[in-house]
Amino acid sequence: MNDKASSIILGKNCSARLYEHGDFGGRSLIYNERRKASEAWGWLNSLNDQVSSMKVRCGEQSVVGDSEVCLFEHGDMRGNVACYGKGDVRFVDKYPDGAAANDTFSSLVVGKNCSVTLFEHGDYFGMAVNYSAISAGKNVKVNWFQELNDQTSSLQVRCR
């Protein structure tokens, strides 16, 4: 499928993760059956036909890795998505497709080796909320933020 992806249809409870480079490298986008077809087109177009590798997972398996955190624009893991490995992000600027990400996150998946702290303002100021998957021993989903919905401006990801 090298550089030929133009559409994708997924079964219920399945997600696909498309990567810019081979061997799951470069920018990546997550697509699932909850996403509207129009959004999916935007996603694929944003990669400019550069998709070179892909993972598909169904049921309890997740396309979110053990050592990363993925944050979604809408509730229930819908809309645009930005994934971060271990480290600090002083300002949540853009999604991989270039759309503005500040003050948009509404749901997330935390990889089982990680925790994430979300901050209301840039540079880790303001209200902070922590989500950890480490004690759960598996990826943790938060379907809708009770706090900091559409407010996150910086974050810190810690992984063991």
Ligand SMILES: [Ca+2]
């Ligand atoms: Ca949102």
Ligand SMILES: [Ca+2]
């Ligand atoms: Ca904010």
